[in-house]
Amino acid sequence: MDSTVRAAILDCAFQWAATGGRLGGNLWNRLTVLAEEARRAWNTPDRGIWEVRTAGRPFTYSAAMCQVALDRAARLARRLDMPGDADSWATEAERLTEHILREAWDEDAGALTEHLGPGGGLDASLLALPLRRVVPADHPRMVATSGAVATRLGAGGGLLHRYLPEQSPDGLAQPEGAFVLCSFWMVDNLAGQGRTDEAAELFDTLCSYASPLGLLAEEIDPATGEFLGNFPQALSHVGLVSSAVVLGRVQRGVRPELSTRACFS
Structure with missing residues (x-):
């Protein structure tokens, strides 16, 4: 499963919970697996959101979607009082944001760029x-x-x-x-x-x-x-x-x- 799909699933679950929805234990267990996968996969080269046909790179967008997955998992755990490593997920999400702002920044371009x-x-x-x-x-x-x-x-x-x-x-x-x-x-x-x-x-x-x-x-x-x-x-x-x-x-x-x-x- 790629980073965009993980992020989309966890973000949908977060929005569901934000409007009063509840999550069963089996579903929550599957969501925590996605969060842990995001923790490990954020710097893995892939083809990015545009599915390029060239060699994989550690795309900035893909790393950002891993941040989304970790952030939403932490928020879900806290909002719904679910078991899980909420503090660690939140810390990792914050670290990823800082990493993106630092490693994707190109001083000459004056912008964040496509890969780390x-x-x-x-x-x-x-x-x-x-x-x-x-x-x-x-x-x-x-x-x-x-x-x-x-x-x-x-x-x-x-x-x-x-x-x-x-x-x-x-x-x-x-x-x-x-x-x-x-x-x-x-x-x-x-x-x-x-x-x-x-x-x-x-x-x-x-x-x-x-x-x-x-x-x-x-x-x-x-x-x-x-x-x-x-x-x-x-x-x-x-x-x-x-x-x-x-x-x-x-x-x-x-x-x-x-x-x-x-x-x-």
Whole structure:
């Protein structure tokens, strides 16, 4: 099981518990196994969220998803008074956040990069770190990263590339379009940084790309506006809905849960 799946399962369980749900002993035992796997797997080379066809690397996003798994396991154990190593999981999650901020940071690039250690390229998947409550949106290194992504991965018209294949080889022959979900992640980051007007403007721009039926593709050709990849793409619509919720909360005066204070509450 990869790090993204572990994180998703534990995060879903955490959200279930946060709304009053309970977990049986058998299910909890399985969840603790996932937490322990995350503790061991955070620096294991893999193919990352984009499932590249090149040699595995210790991707920053994958390490971050291990942080999510450990953090949610600790919170679940405490919230539901379940047996387990909650203090150790919480400590490991905090350590992983610090490790990511240190080891994925490239001073020359002025940004967090795609994998732990030197030599990584920019990767728009790191815009998801505040959404997963790994690094706050308003943390200085996250602000710098979102700015670098906007500048260097920007494809025009509010669109973003996931990465630049010439800097981050993916083993794929076809050209890369702009990945729609990444731009919605940028909306959420801008909102989390208090840049609400910019976030709302970007959101409106992205919605304007939808088909007459309100559907979005996986990617968009930034030169022509043509839809590329899967259509309709569920992830693009998940991003749209998530950003709409974030903006709606901000407009009602509710601070988004992407900031320093809320991220670690």
